[in-house]
Amino acid sequence: MKLIEERIKKDGKVLPGNVLKVDSFLNHAVDVELINACAEEWYKLFKNEGVTKVMTIETSGITMATLTALKFNVPLIIAKKTRTKISESYLSTGVVSYTHGRSYQVNVCKDYIEKGDKILLIDDFLANGSALKALIALAEEAGAEVVGAGIAIEKTYQGGAQIIAKLGYRIESLAKISSLSDDGSIEFC
């Protein structure tokens, strides 16, 4: 999608360690009009898939998943990195965060995904695919079908999308980045 590519070119910053910083419009200060345009795009792409729930992982995908769920008029399920002291029956799996350099558990209460659900996954970044694989595992463990994933920014050179596409899942990334250079340049596919 042109709108997000142009914004990345204008305001994205390349930091050491292959990190693309989009804090100024995507995940710390958030341009909600831009995010709403992304949600509209995912709606167009997946509107014939019979989506019954949108699902994301906290934290930085929540803004876009909220707006996407509103377009589809379906509930949003937020997979949690923590469990509260409120006891629950959870499905759990592990994720390694690329940006934060640590691993964590993601948890979804069993009550909120059902057999027969058709789940659209939404997240801000797709790099090695660890977070997306975790969401797929949670949804399928609950007996739901994953109809695909809407991603704002895919780093194609980290291979996650290819791995997940080979497993048969549809991935719709709105900006695909083929390389980040130490001189600050960003190449799109």
Added chain:
Amino acid sequence: MKLIEERIKKDGKVLPGNVLKVDSFLNHAVDVELINACAEEWYKLFKNEGVTKVMTIETSGITMATLTALKFNVPLIIAKKTRTKISESYLSTGVVSYTHGRSYQVNVCKDYIEKGDKILLIDDFLANGSALKALIALAEEAGAEVVGAGIAIEKTYQGGAQIIAKLGYRIESLAKISSLSDDGSIEFC
């Protein structure tokens, strides 16, 4: 607001320790239509205040803050509980979480709040007011003005709203709960 009170009566659960569980529609599985109605209500209440930014604290206020920022057509600022390895110039302050029973730092990058900003704070719960006080401190340290706070559920018996209102801030809570009983009953103001 009737809509949210009725939903709390229908689907809220009272757990030991004065905890109101609203996971099934507000913060784990999310009824985005309900949240959008809350956002519309806050828009009506604060539309003449010249709001330039909406601000919340991760995680459970993000859905409602996103939809509220969209109504106002202004950026959303998400105060963070973690700092990434991406170095930044942050404003920070401390919060004690009632539900999770632990304390944490909240952080906002200095670049994203400016002198002259008029900030509307949005959060899901107001109990002892610790999170709201932290957001006020961060906004004011950056030189911005806090025009008020939109809260989905206030627990009036925990006193946070009174303390903050006495400091001169306008608080608009859509559901006000005066007591939770161990037998599961919920009293509204």
